[in-house]
Amino acid sequence: xxxxxxxxxxxxxxxxxxxxxxxxxxxxxxxxxxxxxxxxxxxxxxxxxxxxxxxxxxxxxxxxxxxxxxxxxxxxxxxxxxxxxxxxxxxxxxxxxxxxxxxxxxxxxxxxxxxxxxxxxxxxxxxxxxxxxxxxxxxxxxxxxxxxxxxxxxxxxxxxxxxxxxxxxxxxxxxxxxxxxxxxxxxxxxxxxxxxxxxxxxxxxxxxxxxxxxxxxxxxxxxxxxxxxxxxxxxxxxxxxxxxxxxxxxxxxxxxxxxxxxxxxxxxxxxxxxxxxxxxxxxxxxxxxxxxxxxxxxxxxxxxxxxxxxxxxxxxxxxxxxxxxxxxxxxxxxxxxxxxxxxxxxxxxxx
Amino acid sequence: xxxxxxxxxxxxxxxxxxxxxxxxxxxxxxxxxxxxxxxxxxxxxxxxxxxxxxxxxxxxxxxxxxxxxxxxxxxxxxxxxxxxxxxxxxxxxxxxxxxxxxxxxxxxxxxxxxxxxxxxxxxxxxxxxxxxxxxxxxxxxxxxxxxxxxxxxxxxxxxxxxxxxxxxxxxxxxxxxxxxxxxxxxxxxxxxxxxxxxxxxxxxxxxxxxxxxxxxxxxxxxxxxxxxxxxxxxxxxxxxxxxxxxxxxxxxxxxxxxxxxxxxxxxxxxxxxxxxxxxxxxxxxxxxxxxxxxxxxxxxxxxxxxxxxxxxxxxxxxxxxxxxxxxxxxxxxxxxxxxxxxxxxxxxxxxxxxxxxxxxxxxxxxxxx
Numbered sequence: 126x127x128x129x130x131x132x133x134x135x136x137x138x139x140x141x142x143x144x145x146x147x148x149x150x151x152x153x154x155x156x157x158x159x160x161x162x163x164x165x166x167x168x169x170x171x172x173x174x175x176x177x178x179x180x181x182x183x184x185x186x187x188x189x190x191x192x193x194x195x196x197x198x199x200x201x202x203x204x205x206x207x208x209x210x211x212x213x214x215x216x217x218x219x220x221x222x223x224x225x226x227x228x229x230x231x232x233x234x235x236x237x238x239x240x241x242x243x244x245x246x247x248x249x250x251x252x253x254x255x256x257x258x259x260x261x262x263x264x265x266x267x268x269x270x271x272x273x274x275x276x277x278x279x280x281x282x283x284x285x286x287x288x289x290x291x292x293x294x295x296x297x298x299x300x301x302x303x304x305x306x307x308x309x310x311x312x313x314x315x316x317x318x319x320x321x322x323x324x325x326x327x328x329x330x331x332x333x334x335x336x337x338x339x340x341x342x343x344x345x346x347x348x349x350x351x352x353x354x355x356x357x358x359x360x361x362x363x364x365x366x367x368x369x370x371x372x373x374x375x376x377x378x379x380x381x382x383x384x385x386x387x388x389x390x391x392x393x394x395x396x397x398x399x400x401x402x403x404x405x406x407x408x409x410x411x412x413x414x415x416x417x418x419x420x421x422x423x424x425x426x427x428x429x430x431x432x433x434x435x436x437x438x439x440x441x442x443x444x445x446x447x448x449x450x451x452x453x454x455x456x457x458x459x460x461x462x463x464x465x466x467x468x469x470x471x472x473x474x475x476x
Numbered sequence: 477x478x479x480x481x482x483x484x485x486x487x488x489x490x491x492x493x494x495x496x497x498x499x500x501x502x503x504x505x506x507x508x509x510x511x512x513x514x515x516x517x518x519x520x521x522x523x524x525x526x527x528x529x530x531x532x533x534x535x536x537x538x539x540x541x542x543x544x545x546x547x548x549x550x551x552x553x554x555x556x557x558x559x560x561x562x563x564x565x566x567x568x569x570x571x572x573x574x575x576x577x578x579x580x581x582x583x584x585x586x587x588x589x590x591x592x593x594x595x596x597x598x599x600x601x602x603x604x605x606x607x608x609x610x611x612x613x614x615x616x617x618x619x620x621x622x623x624x625x626x627x628x629x630x631x632x633x634x635x636x637x638x639x640x641x642x643x644x645x646x647x648x649x650x651x652x653x654x655x656x657x658x659x660x661x662x663x664x665x666x667x668x669x670x671x672x673x674x675x676x677x678x679x680x681x682x683x684x685x686x687x688x689x690x691x692x693x694x695x696x697x698x699x700x701x702x703x704x705x706x707x708x709x710x711x712x713x714x715x716x717x718x719x720x721x722x723x724x725x726x727x728x729x730x731x732x733x734x735x736x737x738x739x740x741x742x743x744x745x746x747x748x749x750x751x752x753x754x755x756x757x758x759x760x761x762x763x764x765x766x767x768x769x770x771x772x773x774x775x776x777x778x779x780x781x782x783x784x785x786x787x788x789x790x791x792x793x794x795x796x797x798x799x800x801x802x803x804x805x806x807x808x809x810x811x812x813x814x815x816x817x818x819x820x821x822x823x824x825x826x827x828x829x830x831x832x833x834x835x836x837x838x839x840x841x842x843x844x845x
Contacts, residue, residue: 142580142583144580144583144584145583146579146580146582146583147579147582147583148579154814155814158814324592385486400592401567456519456520456521457484457485457486457489457520457698458486458489458490458493458520458521458522458525458698459486459490459521459525460520460521460522460524460525461521461524462518462519462521462833463833465832465833467813468812468813468814469570469579469814472566472567472569472570472590473565473566473567473590473592
């Protein structure tokens, strides 16, 4: 047997990327690196540099919230919704997390040659219904068509503006030691619903995407707790783990999670077991994390549970001054571990 | 979840922890062989709560970790060919080769696909007659039967555009390599439950006898691991060195005869390189000569692709239990999950990644650690 020398410090790190990889879109560390190295240096300004779900920008007579998001999903339709639901809900939710009430949307489409009209119509119906239900208007849009094979059916962009409310500015930098951490519902449903369809898995009970408009939940929090809501984030790609890491880093605080308190549906847990995934990192499209002072947590829970989308809400942990920027999970055994950002996408395990 | 929650019950687990604490009169050094066990240990903080009773050394049982650089480079070469669809288990895709990894090859235009079963790869070959479909057949005795089945079925069905790049390894020779090392510290083993589901445990009996070490066939849930540790500690305290079976709900002494039979028909024992360790004699499986037409190494003449392991990476010392991952100077600095030097940092089951992802709290003096 050969023996390795216990050499000096490893020299130049490998794994540098000379082109874009799928992992750059995972919402994990590679996504952050993509922004940091390629986008932010070129566009730096006070609004962008906050890296919120959108920007609060000055207009005459006040400020508005402004956010954009682009949607790609395969398959375009999945249990619980389609890309149209995601495209409307996603931007509504980004605006809501900034404390805004969404008002106007733009929609942009890249359509692939050959896309069936009945599929397109189902997506557009979903968008129209989701916008109407939220009381927002789609006021402008754009369509482009590309050659067959140049797009995955369709890509959708939505951009939205929302109106802000005095005294209510949840901010990713606003979490404070002593805050409680809440999630508005069970984790992992969207990601595993799409995965199950894409990979042809059949589970005992179908997993349904949680795609939904979270702005009514935020409106209730605003009306009930106002400025006591310190931070909000919708836990989309990268899951709750990534959302909490972002807030912990932005606020310079530590987050402690109680594993036993984290709501994960049985079917999601089973699917994750099979693939070796961690539900904390699986995408949601209808779950927010909220930071409120511990004494306001029971009220926040009550407010969230007043909505169907918040009926599974739970207090899952708290904020500490220790280990700033780090999310630590306490296991049922009494041990603890760090819940870090993932580098790229979760990879199915071999056994 | 039904039949799973029972093996994760915190109350029962804490009772077992207490039992181990009462049983151990000194600190023992155990090795869990399988990467899946490593994951549970670190994820649940078992090494934390039992740090006065046992030191857990993480063994070489992560198939992703031990696949040698040379085989990765051969995979990268194949995946880059325009006539090839290269298929693999998901976590092999980010294992660094000499120059890049399979995900990077994919980003540059290679047709690389993650599959969940080698039979999916075979089906892909049937649907893609104008392409060569290659499956990266890695893993221990656990994955070998299904991989053997894919080759067997390919021959039965007369599929000509399917082949496998084999890098199978087997557990007992690795355990011998560890036990024979002059600086070996391992006093007892938790054997890999799923490997034993296939192979049984008769081949471990001479090892326990010759090296006078307890070997406990152990499952993967927290209760399994804790019970396995308790059984090993009890043996050590009693001065016994036997093979015991903790994983009774899955493992029989003789294993799965049908799976073993199929493996024997398709594979033969070969010398195999282990990443960071080197070649261990008779430690792997390769295709039998009668299945040569399904051997990607022969079909694509890959023999000329050679690679040496990077000397700066201490993966070998980690895999052999000589150092903990964080004792490597590169750990967490120039070697991270985003930019891994060695395979144990790549897989979610790899010892270095497990430490990086889950155990940072302990060293950052986080509460509860």
